[in-house]
Amino acid sequence: MSKQKLSSWNGKLPKIGIRPIIDGRRRGIRESLEETTLTLAKSAAALISAKLKYPNGAPVECVVPEFCIGGFAEASRVAELFQQENVGVSLTVTPCWCYGSETMDQDPLLPKAIWGFNGTERPGAVYLAATLAAHTQKGWPAFGIYGRDVQDIGDQHIPADVEEKLLRFAKAGLAAALMKGRAYLSMGGTSMGIAGSIVDHGLFERYFGMRVESKDMTEFLRRIDEKIYDEEEYAKALAWVKQHCQEGPDRNVPEKQRSRAHKDGQWEQVVKMALIMRDMMTGNPRLIAKGFAEEGVGNNAIVSGFQGQRQWTDYQPNGDFMEAILNSSFDWNGPRAPHLVATENDAMNGASMLLGHLLTNSAQVFADVRTYWSPEAVKRVTGHTLTGVAQGGFIHLINSGAAALDGTGRQEIDGQPAMKPFWDISAGEIKQCLDATQWCPSVCDYFRGGGWSSQFATKGGMPVTAVRLNLAYGQGPALQIAEGWTIDLPEKVHQTLDNRTDPSWPTTWFVPRVTGSGVFRDVYSVMNAWGANHCAFSYGHHGADFITLAAILRIPVFMHNVPGEQVFRPSYWNAFGTADSEGADFRACQALGPIYGARK
DSSP, X not given: OOSSOOOTTOSOOOEEEEEEBOOOOTTTHHHHHHHHHHHHHHHHHHHHHHHOBOXXXXXXXXXOXXXXXXXXXXXXXXXXXXXHTTEEEXXXXXXXXXXHHHHSOOOTTSOEEEEEOOBSSSOHHHHHHHHHHHHHHHTOOOEEEOOSSOBOTTOOOOOHHHHHHHHHHHHHHHHHHHHTTOEEEEESSOOTTOGGGSOOHHHIIIIISOEEEEEOTHHHHHHHHTTOSOHHHHHHHHHHHHHHOOBOOOOXXXXXXXXXXXXXXXXXXXXXXXXXXXXXXXXXXXXXXXTOHHHHTOOOEEEEEEOOTTTTTXXXXXXXXXXXXXXXXXXXXXXXXXXXXXXXXXXXXXXXXXXXXXXXXXXXXXXXXXXXXXXHHHHHHHOOOOOGGXXXXXXXXXXXXXXXXXXXXXXXXXXXXXXXXXXXXXXXXXXHHHHTOEEEEOOTTTOTTOOEEEEOBOOSOOEEXXXXXXXXXXXXXXXXXXXXXXXXXXXXXXXXXXXXXXXXXXEEEXXXXXXSSGGGSSHHHHHHHXXXXXXXXXXXXXXXXXXXXXXXXXXXXXXXXXXXXXXXXXXGGGGGOXXXXXXXXXXXXXXXXXXXXXXX
């Protein structure tokens, strides 16, 4: 096998371009500001590269020109440089006044921000306001970054509030750039009438700059039959599975339980399916070496979906192992970036997983938003009284055994349960995730063709952010966000509630943070307002990052519990109302239209 791990993130990745803006008047003014302005740009670049990483773990690269921009000619030279350097995000910095419409970034597809230095010696804030007005007038939105406290000219310290906005913008802008030109790999069609798996090509094309590659699920059978996979790696993977993937109880009635030989054969097939799905996404030079040049190049996919039910699962092993192991941050080759796969080909949840992964670099957990358990219902069924964060009830997140194993919560940050980027995960943490997971023979009532379902209970105490992208007729895509926590239940209570659905699947008990108003007035209202049967959740409270990314993509957010002071959108949004930020979000996105769509 290639020494380089197969990944969606090998190759050339977009960079962040820093545009140093300077007062172009010569004979004293420009000359006095040249070093200060370039140093400010380099400070921003150093901060971003030190704090942010690509999904492959490498530091984010920034491009800073060797000269400042004092007029249109220099702005054009920088635009050419950015094209040559594969810049996907534009950040303008300035400590002084200059001519806004002559120096502004006019590329309509680049996410943009302007940091106007808050100093009194030179009016950087005036340039910021003037140029943001130009961006708003022309319909090329830009984020405005303005520090709360006045600094002295030449002060290269980046205040905490400025740093927060710089990094939030850079992270979200880079997420948008990383999607552009890539693909969603749709394996199969619509699963069981689930609207999210009616894959909307226009959504991916116009809002994400991606394409959809559609394949039939029989491609798995063809590649298995013709051995279009790395046989050496397959042997390694199967041996790893036999050693580390412990089998759980068979919950089928005796007459429906499969023989040991049959189960062993299904392990062999699901391991091959995992290899094949990854290869279809990323490509594999070993396939080219075997004579399968077409198959070896892959589909340039950064997210995929597998229909499974029912045309596949009624007679073939389900996709649970494939989805669970690919969505995880490790496999038989050790830690590596997740290969995102949406269960039931729910492309809307696949897109939600993609947004979360690009913002956090960590695994995403795919789940049904299955049940709201009120305190009264829990008391009636189990006799247990809920207290603490769970006192208002909780939501049962569970799906058919396809969740990333990171979702066990057996990784740690500062001694607390977590889900981390793959480069921070230790061998011991991988073992703990595997030890906390059982693989149960799939229940034949659901999966006639058999297979294996992962089963675990997510450890409580993790801050998580649940999201869902929905499509609404007449509106288009809209995002909903719920920050909250995972919780532990007493073992007997957990077993009682878990056994009421399918205990051979992974369970997460989730409590969204309630605010006492709107749809976040209580936990029931959050469940009742959720827009679909699925969600994706990631580790940490990243709702503000999702909001910033959604604005870049022109996707309104119709439900969130992020504090208002953390909401960061382009200044263009202010022109659509400042008293009702949710309504302004919808109006601004409607006026602009999708970022890669035709302008109105």
